[in-house]
Amino acid sequence: MAHVNATETDLEFLRKDPPFPEKSACIITCLLEKIGIVEDGNYSKMGFMTIVSPLVFRNRKKLEHMNSVSENCDKEINRRGSACQLGNEITICIFKYAPELHFKS
Template sequence: EMTPEFMEIVNKCKTEHEPTEDELKGMMALRVPESANGKCFMGCVLQEIGVVKDGKFDKEEAKKHAASKMTDKDELEKHMQLIEKCSQEVGGETDSCGIGPKLMECIKQFAPEFDIALPQQPSE
């Protein structure tokens, strides 16, 4: 959901990295951007939220972030498992522009396994 704080982060990162409108729309539907700008924009947002620190995925911070957003215990547990899994998947990545896309691919790949609903892909 788009809180004012989150919109501020998005706008700050948009100014810094200038992803296209198409890329922004795509990211909302979990489409990984192709351009360096789009990828670095994702990394920027993750860094501003705090789940990426010094170019590395911070799984403890990601878990705290999830816990602050979710009230449903079962949902939260599923997300914790997904965070664990994706933390392993992106563990070797130390470039913040590479982490965003990798993380998104991981979420798309494994969310169904943990029975987590993803945003609907708009049909092309």
Template sequence: MKSYSLLAALLLAATAECCQNTEEIHTMLRAFSEECAEEKETELSKGELEDIFSGKCPTNENAKCVMTCIAEKSGLVQGNQFSFDRFMESANKTFSCDQDTMKKVEEVARECERDIGNAKGDCEIGLKVCECVWKQKK
């Protein structure tokens, strides 16, 4: 598995094998999470960070804000809105070696585009993207 974005972390459980390695995912997520925690002037526990790395959806406001920031830095959301085009652009860079995976990713992205809409609070969109992706896994 290989990626540079939150997309991969969120879709790991919803898709088949992809092209890059897990360590790259964790390295990028750690960098984004540290930047975001600093920008949001918050600290996350080791457990909260591990939850984000493993694709679990955040449960408290600080973690939601960090998740939203990571989603923004990854290009998955813009202006409190899910971005189908950016989602697919990230997916193509990450999963293009596997057409079956790309089909599943596109299905997930279309469902999320339809279900998410605009977020009400400043930190809700990251949570909504996470919940949508996990819902599609079921």
């Protein structure tokens, strides 16, 4: 938040559907970096699978579904956008293929 001078108001946008405004998207990108879904400024399908595998590893069908989500997003995410826009693109793609991961409040 400090890096992009974000406020609590910028966090409120994260309760809504993406795309998020610039500062909110920057926060998402930062969070995705921290958990390994963004690596070296790019989407990491391996990072995504590392995060979701413990949630679905006992269910082969769900694991295969998440692998498909990972592959689809790897193909669809634009690598030429801004660093913050990457957070929007990843979130949109994951929610598109795996809406069950969208924890709306």
